[in-house]
Amino acid sequence: MISRSLAVAAAEFAIARRNRWVFMATGIMILFALALTFAGAAPTGSLGVDLLTVSVASMTTLSVYLTPLLALLMAFDAIAGEAERGGLALLLTYPVSRGELLLGKFAAQLGVLAFAVTIGFGAAGAAAALAGGAGAESLMALARLIGTSILLGAAFIALGYALSALAGSSTGAAGLAAGLWLVFVVLYDLGLLGAVVFDDGGSFTRTVFPWLLTINPADAFRLWNVAAAEGVALATGMTGAASALPAWAAPTALILWPLAALGVARITFGRIEP
Amino acid sequence: MTDNPALTLNGVTKRYGKTETLKGIDLTVKLGERVALLGHNGAGKTTLMKLVLGLTGLTAGSIALDGAEPGSAAARKASAYLPEAVAFHKLLSGREQLRLFARLAGESPSCVEPLLERVGLGEAAGRRIGTWSKGMRQRLGLAQVLLGSPRVALLDEPTSGLDPISRHDLYAIIDEIAARGAAVLIASHTLTEVEARTDRIAILRQGQLVADDTLDRLRAKAGLPIRLRLTARQDGAAEIQTRLGGLRVNGTAVELHCRPEEKMNQLARIAGLGGLVADVEMAPPSLEDLYRHYSGEDRR
Numbered sequence: 001m002i003s004r005s006l007a008v009a010a011a012e013f014a015i016a017r018r019n020r021w022v023f024m025a026t027g028i029m030i031l032f033a034l035a036l037t038f039a040g041a042a043p044t045g046s047l048g049v050d051l052l053t054v055s056v057a058s059m060t061t062l063s064v065y066l067t068p069l070l071a072l073l074m075a076f077d078a079i080a081g082e083a084e085r086g087g088l089a090l091l092l093t094y095p096v097s098r099g100e101l102l103l104g105k106f107a108a109q110l111g112v113l114a115f116a117v118t119i120g121f122g123a124a125g126a127a128a129a130l131a132g133g134a135g136a137e138s139l140m141a142l143a144r145l146i147g148t149s150i151l152l153g154a155a156f157i158a159l160g161y162a163l164s165a166l167a168g169s170s171t172g173a174a175g176l177a178a179g180l181w182l183v184f185v186v187l188y189d190l191g192l193l194g195a196v197v198f199d200d201g202g203s204f205t206r207t208v209f210p211w212l213l214t215i216n217p218a219d220a221f222r223l224w225n226v227a228a229a230e231g232v233a234l235a236t237g238m239t240g241a242a243s244a245l246p247a248w249a250a251p252t253a254l255i256l257w258p259l260a261a262l263g264v265a266r267i268t269f270g271r272i273e274p
Numbered sequence: 275m276t277d278n279p280a281l282t283l284n285g286v287t288k289r290y291g292k293t294e295t296l297k298g299i300d301l302t303v304k305l306g307e308r309v310a311l312l313g314h315n316g317a318g319k320t321t322l323m324k325l326v327l328g329l330t331g332l333t334a335g336s337i338a339l340d341g342a343e344p345g346s347a348a349a350r351k352a353s354a355y356l357p358e359a360v361a362f363h364k365l366l367s368g369r370e371q372l373r374l375f376a377r378l379a380g381e382s383p384s385c386v387e388p389l390l391e392r393v394g395l396g397e398a399a400g401r402r403i404g405t406w407s408k409g410m411r412q413r414l415g416l417a418q419v420l421l422g423s424p425r426v427a428l429l430d431e432p433t434s435g436l437d438p439i440s441r442h443d444l445y446a447i448i449d450e451i452a453a454r455g456a457a458v459l460i461a462s463h464t465l466t467e468v469e470a471r472t473d474r475i476a477i478l479r480q481g482q483l484v485a486d487d488t489l490d491r492l493r494a495k496a497g498l499p500i501r502l503r504l505t506a507r508q509d510g511a512a513e514i515q516t517r518l519g520g521l522r523v524n525g526t527a528v529e530l531h532c533r534p535e536e537k538m539n540q541l542a543r544i545a546g547l548g549g550l551v552a553d554v555e556m557a558p559p560s561l562e563d564l565y566r567h568y569s570g571e572d573r574r
Binding site: 096 | 351360361362370373377378379402
């Protein structure tokens with residue numbers, strides 16, 4: 001089973017290298033991370049933290065937008081595109097299960113994303129540390145940022161597969177992916193913000209709101225990074241919600257998301273007749 | 275050829291919503307046998323193949339592929355498939371694509387090079403499939419059929435759109451697959467393409483199996499008339515028509531139809547006309563006529 005998934009992953013990785021996804025994703029990550037690190041260098045003095053801490057805080061916000069976007073862009077075509085080309089029918093006549101196929105693609109695309117995130121954020125972190133110093137705590141925060149970004153990417157790659165299987169066509173899947181990104185990354189937060197303003201510090205804001213944040217993988221990602229590092233919390237101003245939750249809530253949510261999304265992808269993929 | 279059926283279909287029926295695509299199909303293909311599955315576009319050939327491969331579910335009936343249920347691990351291992359107009363990923367090289375299939379089939383990657391040589395892709399194998407011609411992609415498709423010595427090979431329109439040389443090469447490989455002992459089912463919409471290359475012919479019409487026999491026996495059963503075309507000397511066409519019947523084609527020619535067993539009598543009568551006839555052309559029913567007869571087109 002492992003060898004068949006690896007065979008699929010190897011082919012998928014060769015494709016990602018050739019259609020320049022590896023190059024583009026890494027390039028985009030490095031560019032944005034570096035730009036944010038040096039544009040965001042101003043508040044170091046007023047907050048009393050080192051440059052790397054501020055840099056991680058900026059990159060956390062960046063990652064919330066960019067990682068799901070890159071993940072969905074890579075994943076949306078995975079099943080619908082293969083079915084449209086006619087290659088899926090042939091693949092499925094081989095002694096390989098749909099789960100093995102899915103896992104192989106997932107491993108390759110997550111590998112590409114992990115590479116881009118590690119190089120991009122790592123480069124910006126190194127630059128910040130050289131320019132403005134770094135402590136043990138801020139290095140830890142950088143490692144956490146990279147790790148959680150990979151988890152966030154894993155969730156959205158798997159969600160992309162579910163959409164790809166659901167849509168039936170490549171263009172339909174692209175549309176659904178754009179919608180999903182908008183909902184999870186922008187609209188969900190806007191809706192919650194509206195509810196909090198309307199509630200005006202009532203029981204909703206204190207008890208329900210923090211839990212609703214953990215349901216969204218993008219917010220769980222933010223909470224985990226914020227709650228774990230005081231400096232990052234100061235720089236992002238998200239301490240309120242983070243302190244209202246038990247420490248395990250956001251990490252649990254972010255770890256469960258990729259697994260649940262893969263499960264959904266497997267079920268929707270199972271219903272496709274190529 | 276042995277007597278063991280490698281592929282057995284019993285009362286196979288498939289409905290999509292209210293449309294019945296296949297209606298109670300019974301068909302067997304023995305090991306080493308090449309069977310052509312003919313029919314118009316939409317007659318149900320591809321659906322039948324997908325049912326055999328377990329890509330879609332049966333509405334009624336049963337299928338046994340080398341004794342296993344379609345879609346099961348054993349059936350997938352025993353079968354090979356060449357989809358119609360197969361599209362591989364254009365960014366992979368032929369070698370990478372075939373290596374992927376070999377690993378999925380549980381074969382050693384070392385079997386890939388000889389296979390590429392066998393289908394004449396040895397030199398092109400390192401190039402991306404996106405740069406290949408249609409004929410080369412079909413060859414790669416056949417190469418993956420050869421992987422792992424399948425018991426049943428299903429080929430959907432394997433030669434459509436190919437030039438005569440490529441078609442000839444492709445059939446040589448198909449013969450080899452059968453010679454190795456596999457049951458081969460070839461779907462096509464033209465009888466002329468599969469003619470001498472198959473042992474038996476099955477014809478689907480609107481989801482029903484209307485013929486399943488050797489070409490010779492199908493010919494005999496159909497009893498299609500032989501066409502005789504007589505060219506008259508000078509103004510003899512009218513007289514030929516009054517004496518023999520038939521149809522005036524133009525000013526000088528008359529067309530007659532006769533059953534195979536009446537052929538000699540008819541020729542004797544023509545000879546009796548002496549100087550009236552300048553020439554006689556005789557055309558036995560063509561494969562196209564035969565196919566039209568069974569696929570029901572001549573009744574419309």
